[in-house]
Amino acid sequence: MSYARIIGTGSAVPERVLTNHDLEAMIDTSDEWIRSRTGIERRHIAATGETTADLGECAARAALAAAGVKPQELDMIIVGTTTPDLVFPNVGILIQERIGANGCAAFSCEAACAGFLYALSVAEKFIRLGEARRVLVIGAETLSRFVDWTDRSTCVLFADGAGAVVLAPSEETGILKTHLYADGRYKDLLYFPSGVSKGFDSLKSGKDFVQMRGNEVFRIAVRELSRAAVRILDEAGIPGSDLDWMVPHQANLRIIEAISKRIELPMERVVVTIQEHGNTSAASVPLALDVAVRDGRIQRGQSLLLEAFGGGFTWGAALLRF
Numbered sequence: 001m002s003y004a005r006i007i008g009t010g011s012a013v014p015e016r017v018l019t020n021h022d023l024e025a026m027i028d029t030s031d032e033w034i035r036s037r038t039g040i041e042r043r044h045i046a047a048t049g050e051t052t053a054d055l056g057e058c059a060a061r062a063a064l065a066a067a068g069v070k071p072q073e074l075d076m077i078i079v080g081t082t083t084p085d086l087v088f089p090n091v092g093i094l095i096q097e098r099i100g101a102n103g104c105a106a107f108s109c110e111a112a113c114a115g116f117l118y119a120l121s122v123a124e125k126f127i128r129l130g131e132a133r134r135v136l137v138i139g140a141e142t143l144s145r146f147v148d149w150t151d152r153s154t155c156v157l158f159a160d161g162a163g164a165v166v167l168a169p170s171e172e173t174g175i176l177k178t179h180l181y182a183d184g185r186y187k188d189l190l191y192f193p194s195g196v197s198k199g200f201d202s203l204k205s206g207k208d209f210v211q212m213r214g215n216e217v218f219r220i221a222v223r224e225l226s227r228a229a230v231r232i233l234d235e236a237g238i239p240g241s242d243l244d245w246m247v248p249h250q251a252n253l254r255i256i257e258a259i260s261k262r263i264e265l266p267m268e269r270v271v272v273t274i275q276e277h278g279n280t281s282a283a284s285v286p287l288a289l290d291v292a293v294r295d296g297r298i299q300r301g302q303s304l305l306l307e308a309f310g311g312g313f314t315w316g317a318a319l320l321r322f
C-alpha cells in the first residue's frame with residue numbers, strides 16, 4: 001500500500017512583532033493576564049499591504065526547497081485560509097502563478113482554524129488514490145485584518161503567518177489516518193459577520209470584526225479535541241503515551257495542556273509555539289510543525305498527532321509518521 005508522506009515543510013511570519021507589553025499600551029490588558037490565560041507572549045502582524053498570499057508564497061517556497069521539488073512538478077496546491085487576498089482567484093491560484101506551477105489544480109479550503117487539516121486530508125486522498133504525486137498543502141492567514149484592535153477579548157489572541165508541507169507517495173508509512181468534523185449548531189460562538197452574498201455594509205462602516213464567545217469555545221474545544229485525539233489513536237491502536245510528538249492547534253496553552261493530559265502524553269513531547277505566534281488559525285499547525293522540524297525536535301520516522309479546532313465549529317486530527 002502506498003501512503004502520502006510529508007517530504008518537506010516550510011513557514012513564514014511577518015517581520016513585525018507585537019508583544020503583550022505593546023498591547024498594554026493599546027488596550028486595558030496586562031502581559032500577566034495574556035500569558036496566564038493563553039500562553040501567548042508575542043505575535044507577528046502583517047505590514048500594510050502584506051497579504052495571505054505573500055506569507056503563503058514564502059512558506060511554499062521553503063517547503064518546496066526542503067522537499068527538493070520544483071514548482072513545475074506539482075499536481076495540486078490546496079490552501080487552508082479564512083483570510084483570502086481576494087474573493088477570487090483563490091489564494092492557491094495566486095501562489096501557483098507566483099511560484100510558476102501554472103496548470104496544476106489549485107484551490108482554497110475554507111474551514112477556519114481547521115483549514116490546514118481539511119486541506120491535508122483532501123491532499124492525502126488524491127495521493128493515495130494515485131491521482132496526484134506532488135501536492136503542496138498550505139495554511140496561511142492574515143487574521144489581524146479582521147480583529148477589532150479595541151476589543152481586548154479577541155485582539156490579544158489572533159495573529160498572522162503561514163506554514164506549508166509537500167506531500168508525495170511513499171511505500172514507507174506516512175499519513176495513517178485523518179478525521180474531519182464539523183458542527184454548525186455552534187456557528188454563533190465564533191464567526192465573522194460579513195460576506196459577499198450577505199453584504200459588506202457593516203464592514204464598510206468599520207464595525208465588523210471577528211465575534212467570539214471565548215469561554216464556550218474553550219469548553220467545547222477541549223471536549224471535542226480530546227474525543228478526536230482519543231478516537232484516532234484508538235483506531236490506530238497507538239496509546240497516546242507512545243506518540244513521539246503532538247503538534248496541536250496553537251489557540252490556548254490551557255486547551256493544549258488539557259488534551260495532552262487526556263491522552264497521557266507529557267508536555268515535553270508537545271510542540272508549543274503559541275508564545276511566539278499566537279493563534280494563526282489555519283497556519284498554526286503547519287507553522288508549529290516546521291519550527292519543530294527545523295530546530296531538530298521532530299525527526300524522520302517519528303509518530304505525530306496533529307489536531308486543530310476552529311469557527312463553525314470545524315475540527316480534525318491526523319496521525320502520521322513523519
Ligand code: COA
Nearest residue numbers: 029030033037113152153156214215217218251252309310
Ligand atoms: N486582558 C485583561 N482582561 C481580560 C482580557 C484581556 N485581554 N480579556 C478578557 N478579560 C477579562 C474579562 O473581561 C473578564 O473580566 P470580568 O470577570 O471582570 O468580567 C475576565 O477577564 C475573564 O474573562 P473570560 O472570558 O472568562 O476569561 P477566560 O479565562 O475564559 O479567557 C480566553 C478568555 C479568550 C483566553 C479563553 O476563553 C479562550 O482562549 N477561549 C478559547 C478561544 C479560542 O481558542 N478561540 C479560537 C478557536 S480556534
